[in-house]
Amino acid sequence: MSILSNFIKTDLRCKQKLIINMGWKGWIGFRKFKKRKEKGELFPAFQFISVTNDCNLKCQGCWVTTNGHKEYLDIEKIHSIIEESKKHGSYFFGILGGEPLIYKQLLEIFEKHPDCYFQLFSNGTLFTEALAKKLRKLANVTPLFSFEGDEIVADIRRGGSNIYNRALQAIGTSAKHGLVTGVAVSVCKSNIEMALSDDFIQMLHDKGALYVWYYIYRPAGENPNYDLALSSDDIFRLRNFLVEGRTKYPIVMIDSYWRADGEPFCPAAEGLSHHINAAGNIEPCPVIQLSRENIVDGNLKEVYENSIFLEDFRKSILQKTKGCVLMEDPAWLKDFSEKHQAINTSNRQNMLLEFEKAPVVTSHGSCPSIPEKNWVYRLAKKTAFFGMGAYG
Numbered sequence: 001m002s003i004l005s006n007f008i009k010t011d012l013r014c015k016q017k018l019i020i021n022m023g024w025k026g027w028i029g030f031r032k033f034k035k036r037k038e039k040g041e042l043f044p045a046f047q048f049i050s051v052t053n054d055c056n057l058k059c060q061g062c063w064v065t066t067n068g069h070k071e072y073l074d075i076e077k078i079h080s081i082i083e084e085s086k087k088h089g090s091y092f093f094g095i096l097g098g099e100p101l102i103y104k105q106l107l108e109i110f111e112k113h114p115d116c117y118f119q120l121f122s123n124g125t126l127f128t129e130a131l132a133k134k135l136r137k138l139a140n141v142t143p144l145f146s147f148e149g150d151e152i153v154a155d156i157r158r159g160g161s162n163i164y165n166r167a168l169q170a171i172g173t174s175a176k177h178g179l180v181t182g183v184a185v186s187v188c189k190s191n192i193e194m195a196l197s198d199d200f201i202q203m204l205h206d207k208g209a210l211y212v213w214y215y216i217y218r219p220a221g222e223n224p225n226y227d228l229a230l231s232s233d234d235i236f237r238l239r240n241f242l243v244e245g246r247t248k249y250p251i252v253m254i255d256s257y258w259r260a261d262g263e264p265f266c267p268a269a270e271g272l273s274h275h276i277n278a279a280g281n282i283e284p285c286p287v288i289q290l291s292r293e294n295i296v297d298g299n300l301k302e303v304y305e306n307s308i309f310l311e312d313f314r315k316s317i318l319q320k321t322k323g324c325v326l327m328e329d330p331a332w333l334k335d336f337s338e339k340h341q342a343i344n345t346s347n348r349q350n351m352l353l354e355f356e357k358a359p360v361v362t363s364h365g366s367c368p369s370i371p372e373k374n375w376v377y378r379l380a381k382k383t384a385f386f387g388m389g390a391y392g
Contacts, residue, residue, distance in 0.1 A: 002250050006205065026091070026092055029089040030045050036088075041305065043304055046092040047085060048273060049094070050097060051097065051103040052071060054070045054102045056099055056102065056125060057163070059159055060228065067347045071277075073276075080295070081295060092117050092118075100121065110141050122170070124146065132177035143170070143181060145171055145184065185212060189234070211253070222348055224358070235364055239258065242255055243262075246372065265322055268284045268288070270314070271310075273285070274304075277345055279345065281345045291343050312336075316336065324364065328360060
């Protein structure tokens, strides 16, 4: 079996939108981003938008908390974000939650912007045949389903019932209707053996998945469970698995942590991406729930350009680590927040205290450089924001 076997089965219009909206426009958008950066101008190459913080599951390590305050980002504000982004060559958006399928006006976003491409992060439990048919007609959405373990592990990790089989069903339904189907795996102690196995990759391919996105479990939220965090040896093993897997497996394998030469990096520190939460607050990334600006503060480009908070975050992180500061030095985030009088956007009253008391865990920054072996991946990482969507 080859990577092309599932791509051939994909709906023609879905393939066309992937190539044009994601591939061609993404390449142009990334070039514009680099030119802006060279001139000292700021506007992310792509953005994550959390349309709601509402969710039907309660996962270990999830940063999203409602505390009874469910938020749904106004649809007109979402359109405004997208329209402003298009002016700067940004046509790709990661749509997050909570669980975004709870957001009632979700399809309106995709319908109004057929010239854009959207990656829909979902736990898969609410994904239906009817929705798959609608997404096939729109053709500009790639569902990315979280897959966190086997029958036992998945229920524990996700705080639900029969999650494993429901996720498998969603993957199969999406692929059956010709969608560009992806699977996201947050690799942790309880699922690493599954995630880094030949059988797992083959199973995803057989279900029709075109790509699998690996990211590292980051303890966050009200139930961080630090025992699940990977060790430096685990991360080294993951990186080797990705590099070797890209030379042999019949599925696209993506990460958002390492450059083509194997050097670790943080997309938020590069200004490559930022996150807008369900209340409109602009955050460095989804897991760092601190903000000084909101989308209502004015023109989005001017907000990005004038944000001393985001500028200082980028400069400070680049000087501090190539990994994830939330994992490597959570106490620093508390000090940084107080320095800028940033707003706690987590809905957890004691988040800063959590930072102060949180243990240090290993991030991808600990991994020695292991260059890509596959020339296609080397080229993709050098010329485009390959690895973008999983940083979330």
